[in-house]
Amino acid sequence: MTRVFNFSAGPAALPEPVLRQAAEEMLDWHGSGMSVMEMSHRGREFIAIAAEAESLLRQLMAIPAHYKVLFMQGGAIAENAIVPMNLLRGHAGADYIDTGEWSKKSIQEARKYGRVNVAASAADSGYTTIPPRQTWRLDPGAAYVHICSNETIGGVEYPDAPDVGAVPLVADMSSSILSRPVDVTKYGALYAGAQKNIGPAGLTIVVVREDLIGQALSITPSAFDYKTVADNESMYNTPPTYAIYIAGLVFKWLKDQGGLVAMEAHNRAKAALLYDYLDRTAFYRSPVARDCRSLMNVPFKLKDDALDAAFLKGAEERGMVQLKGHRSVGGMRASLYNAMPIAGVQALVAYMQEFEARHG
Ligand SMILES: *Cc1c(COP(=O)(O)O)cnc(C)c1O
Numbered sequence: 001m002t003r004v005f006n007f008s009a010g011p012a013a014l015p016e017p018v019l020r021q022a023a024e025e026m027l028d029w030h031g032s033g034m035s036v037m038e039m040s041h042r043g044r045e046f047i048a049i050a051a052e053a054e055s056l057l058r059q060l061m062a063i064p065a066h067y068k069v070l071f072m073q074g075g076a077i078a079e080n081a082i083v084p085m086n087l088l089r090g091h092a093g094a095d096y097i098d099t100g101e102w103s104k105k106s107i108q109e110a111r112k113y114g115r116v117n118v119a120a121s122a123a124d125s126g127y128t129t130i131p132p133r134q135t136w137r138l139d140p141g142a143a144y145v146h147i148c149s150n151e152t153i154g155g156v157e158y159p160d161a162p163d164v165g166a167v168p169l170v171a172d173m174s175s176s177i178l179s180r181p182v183d184v185t186k187y188g189a190l191y192a193g194a195q196k197n198i199g200p201a202g203l204t205i206v207v208v209r210e211d212l213i214g215q216a217l218s219i220t221p222s223a224f225d226y227k228t229v230a231d232n233e234s235m236y237n238t239p240p241t242y243a244i245y246i247a248g249l250v251f252k253w254l255k256d257q258g259g260l261v262a263m264e265a266h267n268r269a270k271a272a273l274l275y276d277y278l279d280r281t282a283f284y285r286s287p288v289a290r291d292c293r294s295l296m297n298v299p300f301k302l303k304d305d306a307l308d309a310a311f312l313k314g315a316e317e318r319g320m321v322q323l324k325g326h327r328s329v330g331g332m333r334a335s336l337y338n339a340m341p342i343a344g345v346q347a348l349v350a351y352m353q354e355f356e357a358r359h360g
Contacts, residue, residue: 005344008322009297010016010175011195013339016248020151028322034247041238049241050234053248060254063184065209066194068227071234071244075103079204080109082224083170087189087300088114089215095119095167097136101328102172108146110146113217117142127154134163144188144190145169150176150294152196153260155286155333157294161186168212175296177205178254178290179338180264188212192328194243195339197296199250203243204317254338262336270336270345276294277349283356287329301331307359308332320349321343 006013029036032045039046054069063069072084075282083106084094093115096107099122110116117139120131138145150157152175161169163181168188177192184190189208195201206226213226221230223237254263275293278286283303286293302308308324308331315323325331334348 002080002319004319004321005340005347006321007038007334007336007340007344007348008148009196009326009333009335010193012092012335012337014199015253015339016249018246018253020248022246023241025102026288026316027182032312037242041235041241042317045170046241047249049240049245053251054243055243056248056251056255057141057205060178060251060259061184061207063183066210066260067184068206068208068210068213068226069234070208071239072204072229073202073240074224075195075204076172076191076199077109077114078104078107078224079172079191079206082220082226083144083189083191084110084113084157084217085220086216086226087168087170087222088143089212091141093117093139093142094170095136095138095142095145095164097121097131097132098123099156100154101326102174103146103148103149106148106172109315117359119145122156123290125289126287127151128156128287129220129289130156130158136162136166138167140165140167142167144170146170146172148172150174150179150296152297152335153299153329153333155294155299157296158290164230168209173239175335175337177293178260178263179267179296181260186306194247196335199247200240200243202240203247205247207214228290259273266278266342267336270342272299273342273345274298274300274334274336274347277352281352281356286344296337297333297335299329299333300309303360307355310359311355314355315348315351316348317359320348320351323348 045215095117097120119138120136122129171190173190173194175196178197196204216225228236289354323332325333
């Protein structure tokens with residue numbers, strides 16, 4: 001068996017010990033005689049698995065008791081509708097910050113449910129910056145302020161949670177959740193699809209302040225009403241049971257690694273290795289402003305894009321896959337989620353140097 005260094009933006013690499021444990025437990029979970037996939041979501045075994053996953057996530061992120069943790073489905077793209085349906089709470093609209101492809105999608109979808117005020121946009125920079133907080137034109141009557149914490153495609157990331165005063169901050173954290181500690185109390189709600197930094201596709205994590213739920217628009221599907229989901233402990237409908245189980249194993253793995261403080265150090269070391277090299281050479285470049293470069297997704301360009309295909313082919317021959325940039329921006333993108341070991345980034349930088357020496 002050979003495992004590659006998988007730089008995919010998502011679904012993405014998972015920690016090998018988690019995959020091994022899942023393989024061992026595949027046919028018989030803890031003497032139950034069943035695979036987790038075969039268990040009733042209302043059975044004693046699975047209820048314990050889900051409770052353990054929630055408890056570990058609460059510990060890792062230091063989620064206070066007045067926040068609900070919801071295990072949902074539909075991904076961040078469904079949340080683009082579910083958020084306004086649940087959180088407009090009688091307000092006419094909400095503020096959105098436009099920092100790239102994913103926030104644009106959130107904005108388009110929210111317009112179906114309320115008035116969207118784009119309070120700031122990085123369009124003029126070609127989405128290579130985060131608009132400075134003092135330039136945001138926030139509406140004090142907004143239901144919430146929505147941001148995308150980390151733009152998976154453009155590779156821009158907020159260094160910290162912006163201060164938006166009393167209006168609840170809502171964040172799409174799909175590609176940065178669990179990469180470093182966050183102060184959950186700065187957010188009214190945050191959400192993330194699991195397939196970047198948590199586990200298999202199919203699970204969506206929502207963390208929402210309790211006082212914000214219970215006022216969903218009447219058109220909200222019951223399965224997407226945060227109050228209904230919370231009141232039923234995420235079991236109003238059948239949750240993505242196997243994905244929750246794997247997520248729980250990943251949470252345990254993160255705890256064993258030293259939690260999110262240790263993860264941040266690990267992720268900063270990996271990102272620095274790659275960005276430092278990008279800044280030292282004229283053969284490759286990072287398009288993103290230095291103060292908002294993503295720790296998780298690093299887009300970069302070769303001096304001559306005619307070399308892109310040869311670069312990707314050579315990388316693949318060396319066991320490094322999924323480095324092609326998103327079609328909307330071109331070039332390359334290396335995603336360095338928690339499960340990417342530093343050895344993967346060392347191998348990538350060594351290959352980039354070798355390629356530069358041959359073609360530079
Ligand atoms: C991947 C991603 C999405 C889309 O998630 P789906 O699970 O496909 O709905 C949305 N936002 C961000 C920031 C992402 O990285």
